Amino acid sequence: MRGKPLAAVVSAGLSKFGKRRGLSGRELFAEAALEAFERCPNLDPPKDIKMLIIGNMSESFEHQCHSAPIMSDWAGLLPTPAVRVEVACASSAAAIRYGVFMILSGLYDVVMVGGFEKMTHRATSEATEYLAMAADYPFEQWNGATFPGLFALMATAHMHEYGTTEEQMALVAVKNHHNGALNPKAHLQKEVTVEQVLSSRVIAKPLKLYDCSLISDGASCAILTKPEIAKKYTDTPVYIIGSGHGTDAIGLYERDNLTSLKATKIAAKEAYEMAGLEPQDIDIAEVHDCFTIAEIMAYEDLGFCKPGEGGKFIESGIPMLDGELPINMSGGLKAKGHPVGATGVAQLYEIFLQLTGQADKRQIDGCEIGLTQNLGGSGATCIVHIYRRG
């Protein structure tokens, strides 16, 4: 199994992320689907696509459960069967993983995976509440914990244990805003300075507004095929060569370690072993920077640096666009935006563009291997995928 293609990505689509007034989730998904279909003229979508797997976190935003058949319909795929998977913000990475499993089962040759979330029509307090539903209700939500609050608890612990600073966290935001400014689909396409990050209003101490990802509208999708038939659809497939999934206790308080996410380590280990690769083999990565501290912890838990050295890692410039290991070329959740159900496949989309040389101003030349890391909640779920240029 080591290094063997599990499935091929032959096309991908992404809606513009941002405040998409007047558009609902299904229309955003159609926008993403159209791009994926246009990229892949040899694909006959309703005939070729045998299954649609959709990631979507919360029916609260749009007062709409049972969204999978709607997405099949709005993508023009009826009667293609569709199912929704949910593991909070990692929902569409789960869609990828189960899409891969369907291909591996041999039952289907072509499946479509995707995700969406429509969020910005809600007040910030409402969105905060709906997102907090992915935390443990009886102990965390009941005690007023929010997602910025839970990651702030990790940030305080990381600062206390390793001396990580608010300035180092700010550098993550500065980097990702820089990259986002080069991404025409990013929610926020503007540079920020360390001073702007540090002086922005406090959301949950020590996390400030610019340490937090965005509440965004957006949708994403990708077409997966059996590796052997990928060239029928594109000359430049990207192969999924590793997939890992870690699960931990939902409550942050139930976990032994407050400065590291065990689910990320488990998922990374599984994905690296499946791919037959080590952290140093990765050329580019999209990681789950829902908050700046989460990206610093991702550097450590994915093995890009030692535990506690994530702050120094961003200071070194290694994860910058022109560094040795560019991370969050798309702008990440921080600047590209975080329509939660869309995020996992949106990370795949950036890796797909990069590995096929289509990332324009933010293109990393010569990259061969890409990694994505998508968290659910405060880290009870983590899904890691590893991709190789075809």
Add this chain to the structure above:
Amino acid sequence: MSEVIPFTIEQFYKFIGERKLMSAKCNKCGLIFVPPRPMCPECLSNDLSWTQLKNKGKLLTYTVIYVAPEEFQHMAPYAIGIVELEDGVRLPGIIQNIKHEDLRVGMELEVDFDTTVQSTWPQWPRYFFKPP
């Protein structure tokens, strides 16, 4: 009689309403665990009993929340933290009776109770933390 009291979250909060911080204890492997649950998360035994926890511990980490869900907006900014009790059990909770600038990792805190909320799912009496 303790074995007939169910190991549920509702029961945990019923005890909170009686101003008691109670944990499940596995009679097989000795693990003390909150939230209580029908089987030991370590050895999967259902031979369990209730044990009362000490109301003291130290603060492992904290934050002060400024942007709150609607239900908590009237309290913002408010402090929450994770406390490791002397028995080793960890609990998240609101920290009261302290100036936010005085919060420190490692500080001693004790558990107190607000029993004004009736115990019916999903509304429970609260425990909270405060300086001794």
